[in-house]
Amino acid sequence: MNNIEEVLTRGVQQVLPDKKELTLLMAKEKIKLYQGFDPSAPSLHLGNFVGLMKLRQFQKLGHEVIFLVGDFTGMIGDPTDKLTARKKLTREQVLENAKVWKEQASKVLDFDGENPAKIMFNSEWLDKLSSKDLIEVSSNLTHQQMIERDMYQERIKKGEVIYFHELLYPIFQGYDSVAMDVDLEIGGNDQLFNMMIGRTLMKAIKGKEKFVLTTKLLVDKKGKKVGKTTGNALFLDSKPEDFYAGIMSFPDEVIFLGFELLTETNLDGIEEKIKNNPMEEKKRLAFEIVKFLWGEKKASDSTLTFENNFQKKDPEFINEIKIKENLAETIAPFTNLKSSSDAKRLILQGGVSINDKVVTYLNYKIKKGDNIKIGKKTFGKLI
Numbered sequence: 183m184n185n186i187e188e189v190l191t192r193g194v195q196q197v198l199p200d201k202k203e204l205t206l207l208m209a210k211e212k213i214k215l216y217q218g219f220d221p222s223a224p225s226l227h228l229g230n231f232v233g234l235m236k237l238r239q240f241q242k243l244g245h246e247v248i249f250l251v252g253d254f255t256g257m258i259g260d261p262t263d264k265l266t267a268r269k270k271l272t273r274e275q276v277l278e279n280a281k282v283w284k285e286q287a288s289k290v291l292d293f294d295g296e297n298p299a300k301i302m303f304n305s306e307w308l309d310k311l312s313s314k315d316l317i318e319v320s321s322n323l324t325h326q327q328m329i330e331r332d333m334y335q336e337r338i339k340k341g342e343v344i345y346f347h348e349l350l351y352p353i354f355q356g357y358d359s360v361a362m363d364v365d366l367e368i369g370g371n372d373q374l375f376n377m378m379i380g381r382t383l384m385k386a387i388k389g390k391e392k393f394v395l396t397t398k399l400l401v402d403k404k405g406k407k408v409g410k411t412t413g414n415a416l417f418l419d420s421k422p423e424d425f426y427a428g429i430m431s432f433p434d435e436v437i438f439l440g441f442e443l444l445t446e447t448n449l450d451g452i453e454e455k456i457k458n459n460p461m462e463e464k465k466r467l468a469f470e471i472v473k474f475l476w477g478e479k480k481a482s483d484s485t486l487t488f489e490n491n492f493q494k495k496d497p498e499f500i501n502e503i504k505i506k507e508n509l510a511e512t513i514a515p516f517t518n519l520k521s522s523s524d525a526k527r528l529i530l531q532g533g534v535s536i537n538d539k540v541v542t543y544l545n546y547k548i549k550k551g552d553n554i555k556i557g558k559k560t561f562g563k564l565i
Contacts, residue, residue: 189239193232193443195371195396198378204393207365208245215240215366216248218304218358220256221279222271223519225417226286228428229370229407232397232443234290236368237299241291247299248362249287251280254308255358258351270347273305286418289475307361308354319360320353322386323379328352331375356380360387371396400443402433417518422476424560426484427491429468431558434460437467445470491561503554503562509534509546512564516556533557 186208190201197204207213217233219226226234234249241247256276271279284293284301291299311319328349329335337344356379359367367377377394384392400408416428432440437456441447447470456463465485473481506512510525513534517524532540535555536548548554552564 186243189236189243190395192239192449193236193397195398196374197396198381198394199391203391204366204395207393208243212245213240213365214246214248214363215368216250216302216358216362216364217368218250218252218255218355219283220252220259221276221283222256222259223417224279224281225419226283227418228400228416228444231290231418232370232400233368234287235444235446236395236397238290240368241297241299244297246297247291248364249284249291249299249301250358250362251283251301251303252355252358253277253280253303254305255351255354256280258347258354282419289418302362304354304358304361308357311357316353319357319383319387322383323353327379327382352376352379353383356383359384359392363388363390364392366393366395368395368397371399398439398443400436400439403435408432408436418475422472422480423484423487423491425475426468426472426481427488427560428558429471430464430488432464432467434464437464440467441470445474502565505548505550505564508544509541509548510544512548513554513556516560516562528557 186205190197190205215237217237219230219233237247237249253273253276256279257271257273259270287293287299287301293299293301329338329344334344352375355376359380360383367380369377374394374396377396381392381394384390402408416425420428429440434456437460438449438453441449441452445467452463465488468488469481469485472484503512503516506514510522510529513528514520514522514525517528526544528534529544529546530542532542533556534541536546536552538553538555548564550564553562554564555561
């Protein structure tokens with residue numbers, strides 16, 4: 183990824199208002215760009231990794247990259263694609279969630295060196311916005327603009343409520359661009375609405391063009407986000423072997439997209455290789471991602487673990503899972519959030535199998551010797 187054309191093409195859905203204009207600007211001067219990450223969970227996940235990889239590409243070209251932690255907006259919760267209101271979080275919760283984010287992001291971005299990425303928190307300016315400031319900022323937007331989103335229209339049709347703080351979210355996110363005076367914002371294609379609000383505010387308040395670059399989404403044929411399906415959310419605090427197994431659960435149709443978004447691998451000839459041997463290419467994808475995040479040794483170990491655990495099911499590599507008070511408590515340590523509530527949700531969603539049968543009953547009686555599959559990544563025997 184050593185030229186502008188590659189960076190503005192690989193894994194990119196669209197560049198607004200015009201890719202050619204951004205190309206010319208980048209060729210002429212160093213630009214300032216960012217992506218925001220809302221700390222709704224205590225770890226960055228696969229979708230965040232896509233954004234980090236794109237920021238990395240800009241950083242390698244010498245541009246000024248900002249990794250923005252939405253510690254203010256995270257308390258509201260991004261309503262994008264949500265058909266019900268998200269639970270609000272406290273400042274303490276979002277800061278606790280983001281505690282190790284810089285450490286995780288440093289696997290991808292360089293926070294030192296000649297051109298270090300900057301980490302910023304949007305509470306730095308959003309905490310200081312007065313009521314008068316908010317009125318001034320929001321006067322640049324209309325009610326019609328704010329409720330035109332598909333998920334709001336769905337709620338209106340169903341007679342369901344839209345809370346006012348949800349309408350404020352894109353305004354606050356949009357103001358981030360103004361406060362940092364950026365040239366470009368990056369985000370997944372599902373973030374287009376929020377990013378365009380920022381573009382509107384930048385033009386109205388500063389008289390400046392802000393470019394918007396959306397990355398492709400890692401979705402299957404049905405448009406469902408891969409890596410966030412039942413029992414398969416992939417977080418950067420996972421064990422390397424679990425992350426590897428999670429990649430191996432991807433449907434074949436997203437293998438090429440995985441290479442495009444999540445690796446720095448040359449893409450020439452990959453589509454033909456996938457067509458000829460999708461399993462081997464998926465294993466290569468998983469290896470490349472784990473190698474990038476944890477190193478070659480962990481990638482090799484994860485390959486061996488997967489081959490024995492899932493392909494051969496060698497008992498030596500099966501997890502021994504100690505039986506606790508009930509099924510949820512037993513599997514909690516192996517869920518994404520490592521909590522009983524997450525375990526219950528996984529069970530009810532059909533993400534747990536015992537002796538090759540899906541179990542959705544919370545009071546299911548488990549016993550020693552049962553084979554259990556938790557999500558799509560963990561296979562074990564109850565002891």
